[in-house]
Amino acid sequence: MITLYDFPADLPAKSFSPYAWRVRYAIHNLSSGVFKLIFRAPTYHATPISIRLALNMKGIEHKTEWIPYYELEKRLKELDIPPSATEPDGTPTYTIPAIYDSSTNSRISDSLKIVEYLETTYPDTPKLLSPRTEVLTTAFEWAVKQKMRRSIWPFTVLKVAPNLDEKSSAKYRGIFEAVVNMKLEEFKTNTVMKDELWNQIEQGYSAVNDWLNPAWKTPVGPWVTGKDTELADIILAADLAWPVAVFGEDSEEWKRIEGWNDGRWKEYWGLVKQYAVVH
Helix, strand or coil: CEEEEECECCCCCCECCCCCCEEEEEEEECCCCEEEEEEECCCCCCCHHHHHHHHHHHCCCEEEEECCHHHHHHHHHHCCCCCCEECCCCCEECCCCEEEECCCCEEEECHHHHHHHHHHHCCCCCCCCCHHHHHHHHHHHHHHHHHHHCCCHHHHHHHHHHHCCHHHHHHHHHHHHHHHCCCHHHHHHCHHHHHHHHHHHHHHHHHHHHHHHHHHCCCCCCECCECCCCHHHHHHHHHHHHHHHHHCCCCHHHHHHHCCHHHHHHHHHHHHHHHCCCC
16 A cells, blocks of 8 residues: 655645745745746656646555644654755755555655656556656656746645644745745735736746647647656646645636636646545
8 A cells, every 4th residue: 555645734635735846035026016936946846746646547546644744854754754855965855745655665755756666566557657758748847837836836825824733834834935025914915916926827827738739639639648648647737736726626716727728727627637536
């Protein structure tokens, strides 16, 4: 049995974590309403959501063990989970996603390593990695992060922070406020900044839609690379499952997103929704 480690929030989907990286710093121009996040990240990023999608697409039995956000590093060390990365000064970084497979007594962190492990250990399940698309998939993930994830993050914080336990909420808010150099309540009431961010989000989704339009117009199949799912589909699906998990399918935020690009994201979410089940 595989155990997927994640941290919870009091939201319908319970899982909310968008990142397996650290936010380092931001450029913030309050007077113009412009808000840009800059991330420093490992080579490949994904989320507990994406690993959950991979496990479900492969049909691999698993369960989720919930770790409070504020004690994530402490618990991962206690569980003997290896660090997911190392800082330039040699400091190990402990973050999710991470898994433990009791059938092989294996502990793995880092998204790509987890997917590679699943491919090797469970060879009779649907394949997600392809040598012919590996480089393109890495580039695609970086581009999706830039276009679909960065600007929506502050809105997810507004929803997530009040729905964490007290210690986790304080830590989560602290990261946000250090990054944007303002209190969460200030951002909540800054309509100019929020309108600008929503414009950035829509532009980002539209850019990804334009990239994928040629492939999706062909009769080969509904997925990013054709008739079969690959890692690129996990990446894209996670960036739809994330706002759905945080805001809910009936929310104003998700209704806005699914209405963009002639309903492209509503259609794609309809394909991948079945794989977003939390076990």
